[in-house]
Amino acid sequence: MTRRVLQIAVPIACVAAWWAVSAGSTNFFFPPLRDILETFRDTWLFEKVPSDVVPSVARLLAGYGLSAVIGIGLGLFLRLHPVACALADPLTHFLRSIPAPALIPPALVVLGLGSGTKVFVIVLGALWPILLNTIDGVRGQDPTPLEMARAYGIGGVERVQRIVLPAAAPQIFAGLRTSLSIALILMVISEMVASTNGIGNFVLQSQRTFAIPEMWAGILLLGLLGIALSLIFGAVERRVLRWHRGARQAARAR
Amino acid sequence: MRRNWLLGTVSVLVVLALLELITRAGIVSARDIPPPSDVLAELWRQLGSREFWSAVGDTLSGWGVGLAISVVAGVLIGVALGLSDTAYGALRVPIEFLRPIPSVALVPLAVLVYGTGLQSTLFLVVYAALWPVLLNSIYGVRDVEPLTLDMGRVYGLSRFAQLRRIVLPSAVPYIATGVRVASSIALILAVTAELVIGSPGLGRSITVAEGSGAVDLMYALVFATGVLGLALNALLERVERRALRWHPSQREAAR
Numbered sequence: 001m002t003r004r005v006l007q008i009a010v011p012i013a014c015v016a017a018w019w020a021v022s023a024g025s026t027n028f029f030f031p032p033l034r035d036i037l038e039t040f041r042d043t044w045l046f047e048k049v050p051s052d053v054v055p056s057v058a059r060l061l062a063g064y065g066l067s068a069v070i071g072i073g074l075g076l077f078l079r080l081h082p083v084a085c086a087l088a089d090p091l092t093h094f095l096r097s098i099p100a101p102a103l104i105p106p107a108l109v110v111l112g113l114g115s116g117t118k119v120f121v122i123v124l125g126a127l128w129p130i131l132l133n134t135i136d137g138v139r140g141q142d143p144t145p146l147e148m149a150r151a152y153g154i155g156g157v158e159r160v161q162r163i164v165l166p167a168a169a170p171q172i173f174a175g176l177r178t179s180l181s182i183a184l185i186l187m188v189i190s191e192m193v194a195s196t197n198g199i200g201n202f203v204l205q206s207q208r209t210f211a212i213p214e215m216w217a218g219i220l221l222l223g224l225l226g227i228a229l230s231l232i233f234g235a236v237e238r239r240v241l242r243w244h245r246g247a248r249q250a251a252r253a254r
Numbered sequence: 255m256r257r258n259w260l261l262g263t264v265s266v267l268v269v270l271a272l273l274e275l276i277t278r279a280g281i282v283s284a285r286d287i288p289p290p291s292d293v294l295a296e297l298w299r300q301l302g303s304r305e306f307w308s309a310v311g312d313t314l315s316g317w318g319v320g321l322a323i324s325v326v327a328g329v330l331i332g333v334a335l336g337l338s339d340t341a342y343g344a345l346r347v348p349i350e351f352l353r354p355i356p357s358v359a360l361v362p363l364a365v366l367v368y369g370t371g372l373q374s375t376l377f378l379v380v381y382a383a384l385w386p387v388l389l390n391s392i393y394g395v396r397d398v399e400p401l402t403l404d405m406g407r408v409y410g411l412s413r414f415a416q417l418r419r420i421v422l423p424s425a426v427p428y429i430a431t432g433v434r435v436a437s438s439i440a441l442i443l444a445v446t447a448e449l450v451i452g453s454p455g456l457g458r459s460i461t462v463a464e465g466s467g468a469v470d471l472m473y474a475l476v477f478a479t480g481v482l483g484l485a486l487n488a489l490l491e492r493v494e495r496r497a498l499r500w501h502p503s504q505r506e507a508a509r
Contacts, residue, residue, distance in 0.1 A: 083261070090266050
């Protein structure tokens with residue numbers, strides 16, 4: 001009961017505090033929350049949604065989705081096939097180490113200003129935590145269930161599906177969570193550096209033209225977008241990892 | 255082991271050779287992707303230039319200081335939160351609200367408040383790199399194998415002993431992964447700050463090269479940034495391996 005109350009009360013308190021503290025503000029860079037919200041309503045509520053919000057979110061989802069598929073698939077494959085792992089290792093290692101924003105100028109030069117460039121950059125950045133965590137998750141497993149499976153003659157694919165994947169799932173999800181924030185960050189960066197539309201572009205342009213309330217409205221939108229994505233992710237994760245959470249919680253409660 | 259090295263080197267050489275052929279044959283315009291040999295030559299030249307090393311130093315300081323702050327804060331707060339169900343329950347919502355806000359959204363704000371120097375970079379790096387460490391610390395502490403906790407209770411270990419001997423060692427692999435991820439995020443944000451804001455560092459050098467059409471230099475710098483990232487990753491992995499020598503995941507790798 002207390003937890004519920006806290007969960008609702010704390011955020012409301014924070015927002016109220018912000019409102020109160022900034023209400024009489026004459027500081028150009030930190031306008032009153034009320035002004036920001038008004039600008040937010042004017043800008044984002046439906047006027048700019050198709051031109052900026054939709055492309056941004058589309059790129060983000062495309063990039064993230066691709067990263068997840070490639071990351072988990074490749075992670076499982078590499079872990080289970082040592083030869084391929086050895087072949088791919090130096091390349092993966094190196095590509096992984098290049099900070100994705102550093103790839104934006106070359107991507108710009110080669111791929112131009114389109115959406116493909118941004119999705120490409122997002123994938124190149126968001127892929128690695130998923131890949132890493134999948135490999136780690138498969139590697140750190142308790143060997144006993146696997147040996148039991150071998151003893152019972154349970155074959156390759158089923159072994160992966162029923163033992164390897166579920167056991168690695170918590171760590172894979174941790175990786176997916178990190179990747180989500182990286183994908184969001186890269187979406188914003190690529191729009192700031194290499195785009196003519198999108199939320200990121202809007203925020204930077206507003207700052208450069210000193211349209212400060214618009215800038216804050218954009219920041220607010222990005223924050224809300226991040227929160228929304230995070231909530232959706234949390235709901236999905238809770239559903240998929242239900243059995244795991246239950247086991248851990250029962251042990252802790254005892 | 256030797257065979258793995260061989261396979262790895264071979265694949266890299268093959269890719270480089272293919273690239274060289276494709277670019278020299280004019281299939282891809284040299285203005286888009288210059289031949290690897292040109293890029294390497296330019297890289298060699300850069301190694302002797304003072305500006306290059308100064309840029310490297312700037313990027314490294316942004317990364318290093320930011321990561322250090324994030325790790326200390328992240329582990330301390332994360333372990334504390336993971337241990338206390340009530341604290342976690344209470345603070346979870348604010349954390350969930352703050353965490354997803356992409357740090358880059360704050361770039362314009364950073365510029366306004368901190369200008370275009372190292373402080374802006376640090377602000378962004380710490381804000382972004384904190385979360386993987388924090389989250390993984392929390393996950394790690396909460397994800398202790400229940401059997402081991404039961405054993406601890408059976409043996410009559412005090413809560414503090416349980417923490418030191420069961421919970422923390424069990425959480426360390428998670429934390430290590432978190433630190434490793436935080437390290438690359440820190441580098442990403444440091445380079446980003448340099449790219450977007452123009453703080454001194456490799457990111458800024460890359461943008462300058464791109465803007466003036468010096469494609470060879472641009473690719474050489476990107477490569478150098480990759481090498482930097484690689485070196486930092488390798489460093490962290492070595493530290494991690496030493497700290498986790500006893501853990502099953504490391505044992506299996508040695509098998």
